[in-house]
Amino acid sequence: GAVVSQHPSRVICKSGTSVKIECRSLDFQATTMFWYRQFPKQSLMLMATSNEGSKATYEQGVEKDKFLINHASLTLSTLTVTSAHPEDSSFYICSAWTGKAFFGQGTRLTVV
Amino acid sequence: GENVEQHPSTLSVQEGDSAVIKCTYSDSASNYFPWYKQELGKGPQLIIDIRSNVGEKKDQRIAVTLNKTAKHFSLHITETQPEDSAVYFCAARMGTNAGKSTFGDGTTLTVKP
Numbered sequence: 001g002a003v004v005s006q007h008p009s010r011v012i013c014k015s016g017t018s019v020k021i022e023c024r025s026l027d028f029q030a031t032t033m034f035w036y037r038q039f040p041k042q043s044l045m046l047m048a049t050s051n052e053g054s055k056a057t058y059e060q061g062v063e064k065d066k067f068l069i070n071h072a073s074l075t076l077s078t079l080t081v082t083s084a085h086p087e088d089s090s091f092y093i094c095s096a097w098t099g100k101a102f103f104g105q106g107t108r109l110t111v112v
Numbered sequence: 113g114e115n116v117e118q119h120p121s122t123l124s125v126q127e128g129d130s131a132v133i134k135c136t137y138s139d140s141a142s143n144y145f146p147w148y149k150q151e152l153g154k155g156p157q158l159i160i161d162i163r164s165n166v167g168e169k170k171d172q173r174i175a176v177t178l179n180k181t182a183k184h185f186s187l188h189i190t191e192t193q194p195e196d197s198a199v200y201f202c203a204a205r206m207g208t209n210a211g212k213s214t215f216g217d218g219t220t221l222t223v224k225p
Contacts, residue, residue: 006155034212043201043215044156093155100146101213103155 002028004096006104013084013111021079021107023094029074030096035067038091038106050077084111114139116204118216126224131192133219135202136184142204145185146213147176150199159200160187192223 003026013019023033031052036044048069049057056069066088068080077096081088089111095101115138125131137145143164148156162169162176162185169176173192178185189196199220203213 004155041218043217046212049212095155100158100161102158103148106153106155108153 002026002096002098002100002102004094004102004104006094006107008107009105010108011110013109015085015111016083018080018082019084019109021081021092021094021109023077023079023096023104025075025096025098025102028096028098030077030098031074032097033071033077034095034097034101035069035077035079036093036095038093040091044093047079081109084109086111114142114204114206114214116202116214116216118202118219120219121217122220122222124222124224125192127192127194129192131187131189131196131221131223133187133200133202133221134184135186135204135216136182137204137214138183139204139206140180140183141206142214144205144213145176145178146203146205147174147187148201148203150201150218152198156201189221192221194223194225197221197223 005024007022033050035047047062050069050071052071058064071077093106095103118135146161149159150156160174160176162178173190175188199218201218202216205213
């Protein structure tokens with residue numbers, strides 16, 4: 001299957017700082033990528049749809065100014081959590097669409 | 113919008129037995145139904161999928177069946193092994209929506225050796 005690489009896998013940051021998470025499709029081009037947030041023992045919650053060359057589409061309730069998404073190329077989308085707070089601590093997962101959705105390995109963000 | 117219900121939430125089987133996880137969806141326009149396996153601390157992995165023009169699909173020990181009339185689909189794992197232990201998610205997607213899927217709540221499968 002297609003490979004999606006997400007980096008970093010774990011990150012700890014101080015409250016008030018910003019953190020960038022990268023999602024790369026390694027062996028295919030993805031016009032559309034998705035960003036999810038997952039709480040412990042829960043399902044995936046779609047945060048936003050990222051389209052190459054255009055603004056991301058955010059789901060209801062997701063703050064676009066807090067979760068900045070950039071999809072500058074067909075193989076890279078980034079999620080930046082700005083002014084992070086402890087309540088932003090979570091598992092963030094990206095997926096890339098190529099007729100099917102392939103997921104990255106996820107990023108465990110801890111804000112202290 | 114689409115609503116996907118998944119049952120059971122937890123499932124424990126003995127090694128070698130079969131496991132069945134069921135999902136129902138609400139929107140008859142959905143036409144793509146993938147299943148994902150998620151191990152602890154990792155992202156979901158696509159294990160099998162089915163499109164609405166097919167009733168059943170099999171890949172070695174894993175099979176998926178789809179009943180469009182009843183709007184439900186199921187994952188079947190035969191000859192389970194301890195390494196099958198994970199959380200399994202079903203999803204439903206409409207063809208006109210580039211990849212945006214609605215996920216079930218997940219099933220935690222435990223295979224006892």
